[in-house]
Amino acid sequence: MSGHSKWSKIKRAKGAQDAKRGKIFTKLIKEISIAVREGNNTDPDSNPRLRTAIQNAKGANMPKDNVERAVKKAAGEGGETYTETTYEGYAPGGIGIFVEAMTDNLNRTVASIRSIFTKGGGNLGTNGSLTFLFERKGSFILDG
DSSP states (O other): OOTHHHHHHHHHHHHHHHHHHHHHHHHHHHHHHHHHHHHHHTTTTTOHHHEEEEEEEHHOOOOOHHHHHHHHHHHTSSSSEEEEEEEEEEEETTTTEEEEESSSSSSHHHHHHHHHHHTTTTTEEEEEGGGGOOOOOOOOOOOO
């Protein structure tokens, strides 16, 4: 007699919808924290990137207390801090790849990036092995 209760019908749709919302909220929280750190300011009136990030969060129906918590955490009032780091490696054929990442856990990030290089047939190089070959022209932003 499965499938005859109202909850059994709702839980599948709710679970998928909640997972999708959670993924969007995580992305918006990172956007807010980067805006606070780069602008060195928690005031949306004087930090245009933060103002835009908060507007995006409101547009996604993110709760106000989540937005405020993200701003406080980014300002250093929380316990978690994100650090920016770079990795250098070689793709198949000896093509140099320079990776910039922002993370709260360096060990997890280096393991993840090493895994990506290995699966693609490349290898992770040492710091400084490729830096001199690159000049900043633009960026690609990938969500992982």
